[in-house]
Amino acid sequence: MKKPLLWIILILSMGLVFGFYRIFRTIFAQNKRTEKVFSFLRNPERHQDWVSPALTRCGDAPFILPSTGMIGFIWGDSFRPGHQHQGIDIFSGANVGETPVYAVYDGYLTRLPEWKSTVIIRIPVDPIRPGRQIWTYYTHMADPSGRSLISDMFPPGTTEKYVSAGSLLGLQGNYSGTPDNPTGVHLHFSIVRDDGQGMFLNELDKRNTIDPSPYFNLPLNITENPDQVPICDQTDTN
Secondary structure (H helix, E strand, O other): HHHHHHHHHHHHHHHHHHHHHHHHHHHHHHHHHHHHHHHHHHHHHHHHHHHHHEEEEOOOOOOOOEEEEOOOOOOOOOOOOOOOOOEEEOOOOOOOOOOEEEOOOEEEEEEEOOOOOOOOEEEEEOOOOOOOOOOEEEOOOOOOOOEEEEEOOOOOOOOOOEEOOOOOEEEEOOOEEEEEEEOOEEEEEEEEEEOOOOOEOOOOOOEEEEOOHHOOOOOEEEEOOOOOOOOOOOOOOO
């Protein structure tokens, strides 16, 4: 066998090994975090050291945390083949409608007419990369039937309503998008890219979202230690 062919086979083999390694590492990390989430939900009082308070700012992070709870699932987690989590999930351990959700940064809020549990906030100047516009996305703010838990300040059809960091947006719920098929009670938060025409891209595709780690000054992506629950205890309510 000629040497060039041997090199090609070797390179392809190394690529396959590296690919499988990344897959297994992702699955391992996901399982570790899933174990911790269920442990927290079974007994939140036992794991209060895993809880970060709402309105917390970690060091010089541009964003404050949007809700009180355990940051369970993070950006890049994989719940099924071919899917990656687009943001972070914050589990309060409380019942539906008990845990407030706040804006992480100043911006302009939109709630589409059909949105029961979701709002999105346009941030004209990205505090990490000032040359672009970004959007912050908040969802699951409804009960299992789809009864909205979003603040009355933001009825369906709201567009470009200014909100400041720390403004109350609603309450954590467990609406999945399908009536009477609830998720666990939590807030799903993500940072969504702009389409270049002044609108947000589809949040359901991870490629349209941004790693939230630098915005919160926390390890919120898949490459970090899966045994570590992201936590910040530096409270700054401004």
